[in-house]
Amino acid sequence: MLEVCLLGTGGTVPLPERWLTSCLLRCRGEEILIDCGEGTQIALHKQKYSCKQIGTILLTHFHADHTAGLPGLLLTMAKSERTEPVTIIGPQGLKEFLDGVFAIARYVPFEVHYAELKEDEVGFKAGGMNVTAFALRHSVRTYGYEFRLPRGRRFDKEKALANNVPMRIWSRLQKGETVTYEGTVYEPEQVLAEERKGLKLVYATDTRPTEALVTHAENADLLIAEGMYGDPECLEKAKKNKHMLMQEAAEIASRAKAARLWFTHYSPSVKEPEIYLEEIEKIYPGCVIAKDGEMTDLAFADEEIQNV
Numbered sequence: 001m002l003e004v005c006l007l008g009t010g011g012t013v014p015l016p017e018r019w020l021t022s023c024l025l026r027c028r029g030e031e032i033l034i035d036c037g038e039g040t041q042i043a044l045h046k047q048k049y050s051c052k053q054i055g056t057i058l059l060t061h062f063h064a065d066h067t068a069g070l071p072g073l074l075l076t077m078a079k080s081e082r083t084e085p086v087t088i089i090g091p092q093g094l095k096e097f098l099d100g101v102f103a104i105a106r107y108v109p110f111e112v113h114y115a116e117l118k119e120d121e122v123g124f125k126a127g128g129m130n131v132t133a134f135a136l137r138h139s140v141r142t143y144g145y146e147f148r149l150p151r152g153r154r155f156d157k158e159k160a161l162a163n164n165v166p167m168r169i170w171s172r173l174q175k176g177e178t179v180t181y182e183g184t185v186y187e188p189e190q191v192l193a194e195e196r197k198g199l200k201l202v203y204a205t206d207t208r209p210t211e212a213l214v215t216h217a218e219n220a221d222l223l224i225a226e227g228m229y230g231d232p233e234c235l236e237k238a239k240k241n242k243h244m245l246m247q248e249a250a251e252i253a254s255r256a257k258a259a260r261l262w263f264t265h266y267s268p269s270v271k272e273p274e275i276y277l278e279e280i281e282k283i284y285p286g287c288v289i290a291k292d293g294e295m296t297d298l299a300f301a302d303e304e305i306q307n308v
Contacts, residue, residue: 002027002129002149002199002298004222006290007043011206011228011243011265012065019043019292020065021265023203023224024054025127027149032056032127033073034145034203040069041076047293052080056126058133059090061142061206062097071104078108085111087126089133091141092116117143120212134216136207138242144204146216151199151300153192160191199298202258205265208239209248217256221298225249227263227289230276243267246276250284261287262294 003026008019020037024044031054033040044051051073060066077086088098094116102108115124120135132146155174160167165186169179173191180186202217205226217223228243229235238245246263253261261284266273273289280287288294 001300002147002201004201004224004296004298005047005049006224006262006264006292006294007040007047008037009264009266009290009292009294010037010065011226011267013268014039015268017292018266018268020069021205022069023264024049025129025147025201028128030055030127032058032129032147034058035060035066035205036069036073037065038068041073043292047295050080051077052082055084055086057086057088058126058131058145059088059094060136060144060203061091061138061140062093063140063206066206067097071101074101074105074108074112077110078105082110085113087113087115089115089124089126090117091143092118093141132216134212136204136213137210138206138208142206144202144207144213144216146220147199147201147203149199151196153195155191156193159193163190165190197301199300201298206242207244208242209244209252214252214256217252217258220256220258220260222260222262222296223253223256223258224262224264224290225252226265227273228265228267228270230270230273230280246273246280247283250280250287253287254284262290263287264290 005024007022007024010018010020014020019039021035022037022040023034025032033054041051094114117133122133124131130148133143136142136144169181172179173188176188178187200220201222202220203224204213226244227246229238230246277289
């Protein structure tokens with residue numbers, strides 16, 4: 001199960017009813033925060049989350065509407081008596097950026113580890129998931145993030161018996177071990193059923209359309225993409241500022257055959273993004289004009305997907 005909550009859906013500047021961009025993921029007792037715009041810690045409290053539990057913070061890029069909340073968040077973590085380390089991952093230049101953050105957030109009693117993304121595509125593990133950072137196309141170096149939650153294979157008793165696997169080593173093989181027993185080598189493949197589909201979430205904002213985004217969003221259970229503008233007349237502005245129209249994001253979701261699409265990162269000039277929904281659904285039916293606090297639980301294929 002993967003819990004997803006859009007804490008803030010605004011771009012550029014916060015509005016009275018729209019905090020800046022941030023997204024929280026909860027998986028197997030671990031939490032990941034994607035971006036930390038101004039007001040993120042307030043948005044966390046509003047949704048009844050504790051910032052004390054966040055173990056990893058992923059930054060898409062260093063523009064202020066994605067990062068200005070970080071000093072306050074770290075200080076709030078400090079006041080919550082956190083002692084466990086926090087890992088921050090972001091584009092190259094992260095060290096210099098964090099030097100500025102710690103010039104403000106001076107009293108952080110826990111360790112802050114960091115990792116800079118230098119290649120166009122980088123894989124790593126975080127929050128119990130396999131994560132791939134991939135380069136987007138914005139005015140500065142920017143990354144999207146693909147999250148995969150793998151699913152373990154079931155134990156197949158009939159297969160184990162057919163392969164004459166001794167019962168006393170079944171549990172070890174089920175855990176993925178290769179076992180030598182009484183002179184014979186046994187492999188996990190001899191007792192495990194077919195591969196099962198895991199979960200896939202893709203988060204990408206502040207970008208022009210790219211083939212990399214289509215590729216990474218392929219068959220995603222949920223694609224969260226920017227909806228900076230909804231008026232087609234804003235196309236030239238979108239191109240100039242390296243953002244996407246909602247229609248362009250919908251085309252990407254359609255091409256990628258993503259199961260679901262949420263929009264986020266609306267321009268402050270877009271006061272009512274819902275007015276574009278009917279037009280966008282002609283491209284991608286069932287998309288969601290997400291609001292602050294939009295939440296869902298992504299479940300494995302044979303479990304229900306719930307909206308909260």
